[in-house]
Amino acid sequence: MAGPDVVAREVVVHGRVQGVFFRESCRREAQQGSLTGWVSNEPDGTVRAWFEGPKAQVDAICEWCRHGPPSARVTRVELVNRQPEGLSGFDVR
Template identity: 50%
Template sequence: MIRRRVVVSGQVHGVFFRDTCRRMAGEHKVAGWVRNLPDGTVEALFEGDPASVQKLVDWAHEGPPMATVSSVSVREEEPEGLSGFEVWETPAGY
């Protein structure tokens, strides 16, 4: 199991990025979460088997059809054994 945190920049708000990410995670059995950040980026956490997590990281470089992704930063983290995938709201005070 691996865990990756990604931050996606570009036109990624208002284009169904989070919902599509949730559906993709379900299809690939990847746990974690996704949320919009106030600075216009999207942050996501993917945890699961290496091939499935990599599919989500690769997808984040393109996003849904209406998105325009300009950059993606990827950070490795230690897995925590998450289950399920959630769409989070923007954190208060962020």
């Protein structure tokens, strides 16, 4: 999914975000938005994700990450713009 309108963003979500179905919910949201990338639990208790796709869809999932699934309690979200890598699919790691 390369092209001039494709953006990539790395996201780190802080709070109660592990053990609350965050990664699977994130995968579903990403696939609905036709995004590529991945999401993973980190040893420090955060969730890290990489999203690639059209800017509007990437913006939308980053906004979703600010609350996540119903049982999550997000306290902070870090966003960093990255160079798209041309990933395919969306993986839960």
